[in-house]
Amino acid sequence: MQDMGSAWEHLDREVAETPMPAEYSNLYREVLCKDCGKSSKAGFHVVGMKCGECGSYNTSIEGPFLRKTGSDFVALSETDLQGLYAVPLPEGEGEQDTEADELNDEDEENSDDYEDIEEETDDEGPGSDDDSIPSLD
Numbered sequence: 001m002q003d004m005g006s007a008w009e010h011l012d013r014e015v016a017e018t019p020m021p022a023e024y025s026n027l028y029r030e031v032l033c034k035d036c037g038k039s040s041k042a043g044f045h046v047v048g049m050k051c052g053e054c055g056s057y058n059t060s061i062e063g064p065f066l067r068k069t070g071s072d073f074v075a076l077s078e079t080d081l082q083g084l085y086a087v088p089l090p091e092g093e094g095e096q097d098t099e100a101d102e103l104n105d106e107d108e109e110n111s112d113d114y115e116d117i118e119e120e121t122d123d124e125g126p127g128s129d130d131d132s133i134p135s136l137d
Contacts, residue, residue: 004035004056011057015047023087028073030063041066041073046089 027044033051039062040052048057065081066073076084 028066031059
């Protein structure tokens with residue numbers, strides 16, 4: 001198994017550099033860590049949610065949004081959730097395109113350079129008297 005410590009440190013920095021809207025403060029999710037196999041409550045963040053046991057970001061969400069009030073966690077109501085869904089999440093300043101994004105952008109820019117080529121069709125279909133296709137007889 002590979003040491004992922006540097007990857008988790010990179011994600012820690014990305015989380016710190018991507019502030020969440022105030023409406024998301026004190027929000028948590030129950031997560032299951034796929035590295036240590038334990039469940040924990042992780043602070044909600046759009047970048048990722050860190051395992052409270054081993055520090056891995058290799059987690060999956062296992063429960064509803066929770067708000068921390070004192071030492072207790074309370075599930076959000078439908079009204080609270082509807083309010084959250086209306087809040088735009090951060091996109092990250094200086095976010096760089098991936099190589100795939102750059103290639104897609106180039107394809108879109110160059111799409112006008114190609115002519116539309118209509119495929120010629122043989123109305124008679126296969127087995128016609130076309131001399132370019134040898135007969136198997």
